[in-house]
Amino acid sequence: MCFPTSPISSRLKLSVKTKLMVVTGFLMTAVLVLVMALVSNNMAHVIEDETRKRGVAIAQLFGTANFVHLQSSYWLPVQQNARTAKSENNLSYVVVYDSRQRLIAHTEDENLVYPTPTDPEMRRLLAADSLLFRTLLLSDGSPVFDILLPVNMPNQPNRWGTVQIGISAENMYRSIRDTQLHLLQIGLFTLVLGLLGALVLAARLTKPLARLQQGSLRAAAGDLSSRIEVRSGDEMEALAENFNFMMDQIKQHQDERVRSEKLAAVGYMVNTIVHDCRTPITVIKGFASVLQEFQISAEQQRECLDFINFEVGRMERMLDEILQYAADRKTELKLEVEALDEFARDCCVEIEILLKHTAIEFSSQLNSGALVRIDRDKLRRAVLNIAGNAREALKGNGSIRLTTAHEEGQATIQVSDTGSGISPELQQKIFDPFFTHGKSGGFGLGMSITQKIVRDHAGKIQLESSLGKGTTFTIRIPVAEAHGRTTAAVGGSLQ
Numbered sequence: 001m002c003f004p005t006s007p008i009s010s011r012l013k014l015s016v017k018t019k020l021m022v023v024t025g026f027l028m029t030a031v032l033v034l035v036m037a038l039v040s041n042n043m044a045h046v047i048e049d050e051t052r053k054r055g056v057a058i059a060q061l062f063g064t065a066n067f068v069h070l071q072s073s074y075w076l077p078v079q080q081n082a083r084t085a086k087s088e089n090n091l092s093y094v095v096v097y098d099s100r101q102r103l104i105a106h107t108e109d110e111n112l113v114y115p116t117p118t119d120p121e122m123r124r125l126l127a128a129d130s131l132l133f134r135t136l137l138l139s140d141g142s143p144v145f146d147i148l149l150p151v152n153m154p155n156q157p158n159r160w161g162t163v164q165i166g167i168s169a170e171n172m173y174r175s176i177r178d179t180q181l182h183l184l185q186i187g188l189f190t191l192v193l194g195l196l197g198a199l200v201l202a203a204r205l206t207k208p209l210a211r212l213q214q215g216s217l218r219a220a221a222g223d224l225s226s227r228i229e230v231r232s233g234d235e236m237e238a239l240a241e242n243f244n245f246m247m248d249q250i251k252q253h254q255d256e257r258v259r260s261e262k263l264a265a266v267g268y269m270v271n272t273i274v275h276d277c278r279t280p281i282t283v284i285k286g287f288a289s290v291l292q293e294f295q296i297s298a299e300q301q302r303e304c305l306d307f308i309n310f311e312v313g314r315m316e317r318m319l320d321e322i323l324q325y326a327a328d329r330k331t332e333l334k335l336e337v338e339a340l341d342e343f344a345r346d347c348c349v350e351i352e353i354l355l356k357h358t359a360i361e362f363s364s365q366l367n368s369g370a371l372v373r374i375d376r377d378k379l380r381r382a383v384l385n386i387a388g389n390a391r392e393a394l395k396g397n398g399s400i401r402l403t404t405a406h407e408e409g410q411a412t413i414q415v416s417d418t419g420s421g422i423s424p425e426l427q428q429k430i431f432d433p434f435f436t437h438g439k440s441g442g443f444g445l446g447m448s449i450t451q452k453i454v455r456d457h458a459g460k461i462q463l464e465s466s467l468g469k470g471t472t473f474t475i476r477i478p479v480a481e482a483h484g485r486t487t488a489a490v491g492g493s494l495q
Contacts, residue, residue: 016209017202024198025191032187039183040176047172048145052133055147058089059163062096063151070098070151070160079105085165092144092166099160101126126162135169143169208236212243224251280311333375333456337480340411341366344404347380351387351402360391361399368404370411373480374457382450386415386473389447393419393471411479416472422465430463 062085063070069077075098082094082105096105101123102116117123125132125148132148144166151161208230215228224247230240287304290296296304348364355362383402390400398418405412422430431451454461459477 015206017199017206020202021195021198024194028191028194032183032191035187036180036183040180043176043179044172047175051145051167051172052147055133055145055165055167056131056149058085058091059147059149059165062094063149063161063163066096067151067153067160073098075104082107092138092168095164097126097162097164099158136166143173145169205236208240212240215243219247224254280315283311284308333378335373335375337371337373338376340368340370340372340404340413343374343376343379344402344413347383348402350380350384351400354384354387355391355400358391358396360394360397363399363401365401365403368406368411370406371480372411372477374477378453379457382453382475383413383415385447385450390415390417390419390471393417406479409479410476413475414472416470418470421467421469422471423467427463427465
């Protein structure tokens with residue numbers, strides 16, 4: 001069975017599984033980046049604080065150890081102690097200035113001439129009375145923490161010098177990078193686990209949803225008996241159970257509606273048959289009682305018998321109409337290529353016979369010239385049904401006209417009358433079975449049969465009517481290719 005395509009599914013760009021995995025991956029990546037940034041920032045602050053404390057301790061210890069040399073302006077021990085402090089504490093450099101801001105020791109410069117810094121910024125820093133901590137880049141591009149600490153003795157306002165030390169920041173950045181690498185590895189592992197979890201969760205969600213979608217498509221195709229089995233123990237299972245319950249209710253209501261419609265159709269048909277048969281039966285019974293109970297002349301007896309025969313014939317026509325309706329639902333069309341005008345000409349002969357004992361005028365205009373593939377007997381019956389209805393509508397006076405035409409690959413047969421017309425309300429019911437408004441001697445199946453015959457010929461029948469202006473029925477059927485007469489059997493189906 002082919003199921004219809006959902007109009008919503010054609011607009012979907014991403015599945016629930018894809019969306020869930022994308023959202024999970026995005027959120028976990030964002031959390032990983034945020035954690036790495038926070039940890040790196042905290043580590044940098046902690047390392048800077050620890051480095052500052054360590055640098056201050058080293059500078060204070062160095063200043064205390066060399067205070068006497070600074071007081072006595074004895075620079076050689078200061079230079080030796082600076083080299084020793086650099087090697088023992090793994091420093092980048094040690095620089096010492098005296099109280100007059102002269103450079104007296106520099107571990108990176110062995111040939112000192114005790115210069116005084118000329119850089120205004122450096123002079124400002126050397127004149128500061130408090131600790132200075134900053135980050136610098138050496139000439140080779142490596143980062144260092146630079147610490148400047150004045151050398152003072154307690155309870156003495158004089159400044160005896162300044163100690164400047166540099167501690168490499170490369171270890172800090174290496175530690176941060178190592179931590180970031182570890183966090184990245186943990187984060188990627190967690191991301192993979194998260195995506196796998198999202199995949200499992202998406203599968204638990206999408207499989208029931210897919211079953212619900214297939215069930216809804218089967219229901220849209222008319223299969224209301226299918227069941228959706230979901231054993232997830234959550235809202236999806238409850239949704240599937242509600243869906244199954246809804247399908248059961250719809251099927252139950254549909255069965256009840258079909259049953260009631262069938263009963264209504266049978267009741268309507270029986271009511272129509274009983275109502276229409278009661279009139280001729282009443283007439284026959286009346287005239288039979290006259291013949292039985294009264295002494296009447298031979299001529300009056302013949303009149304009564306004529307009325308009885310007329311009503312019997314009327315009932316026969318009504319029963320034939322029901323048999324015709326039932327037979328047309330099962331028989332096949334025997335199609336042959338015919339000239340439309342030739343077929344219409346034969347119909348005109350029978351219509352003239354149909355109108356023989358009336359004052360109705362009949363005319364025709366056959367100018368189609370088209371070939372059509374038709375079942376002659378059945379299409380003739382359709383045309384005669386229309387003509388019979390026109391005769392009923394004219395009530396013995398007026399005119400009927402039959403015309404043929406050929407336009408845009410369609411051959412048309414048009415039957416028009418000059419009757420009182422059909423109201424718009426009745427036009428909507430004219431092709432319904434058992435519609436008998438304004439008709440005598442039938443069950444109202446003629447136009448229903450006519451419509452079925454025309455549709456079986458792949459054609460259409462149209463009604464145009466206005467009150468007081470008559471009625472026109474137009475039959476349109478496809479034109480056949482002119483390659484000789486061919487015969488085919490086609491199964492008819494009432495639509």
